[in-house]
Amino acid sequence: MRQTELDLSEEDRSTIEAIRSKGVHQAREVNRAHVLSCLDRGIAESQIMEVLGIGRTAVWRTRAAYLQGGVELAVFDVQRSGRPRQYDTNAEVHVIALVCSIPPKGRQRWIMVELERAARQESGMQSVSRETVRRMLKTLKVVG
Numbered sequence: 001m002r003q004t005e006l007d008l009s010e011e012d013r014s015t016i017e018a019i020r021s022k023g024v025h026q027a028r029e030v031n032r033a034h035v036l037s038c039l040d041r042g043i044a045e046s047q048i049m050e051v052l053g054i055g056r057t058a059v060w061r062t063r064a065a066y067l068q069g070g071v072e073l074a075v076f077d078v079q080r081s082g083r084p085r086q087y088d089t090n091a092e093v094h095v096i097a098l099v100c101s102i103p104p105k106g107r108q109r110w111i112m113v114e115l116e117r118a119a120r121q122e123s124g125m126q127s128v129s130r131e132t133v134r135r136m137l138k139t140l141k142v143v144g
Contacts, residue, residue, distance in 0.1 A: 036066055
């Protein structure tokens with residue numbers, strides 16, 4: 001098996017040791033920090049893979065990311081943009097205003113189906129779904 005050694009700077013070593021020993025980090029981040037530490041100490045890839053329970057490509061990618069961008073790129077996940085929001089804050093405000101308004105005739109409070117219908121009456125929200133309305137309310141802690 002090919003040996004992939006790595007020479008970390010003292011600053012990088014202390015950063016990696018801090019990740020490994022204290023604080024709250026995701027398991028992937030801690031594993032990557034372990035990989036970098038092991039490569040720095042000259043431990044064989046096969047032993048790293050066996051002890052950490054990861055594949056060869058995880059070791060190679062972690063090493064390549066470190067060489068490309070340092071500890072930050074190698075250990076932490078890069079922020080992803082994700083899908084843009086379909087409805088802005090104004091749409092959420094309209095839904096909240098609906099919930100706070102008088103419920104439909106014959107009801108003591110709004111039910112989700114009627115709230116969805118009423119939200120679809122608002123401009124720009126003709127295709128809003130019941131689940132979207134529910135999520136809007138949940139993020140604002142209106143529903144449990």
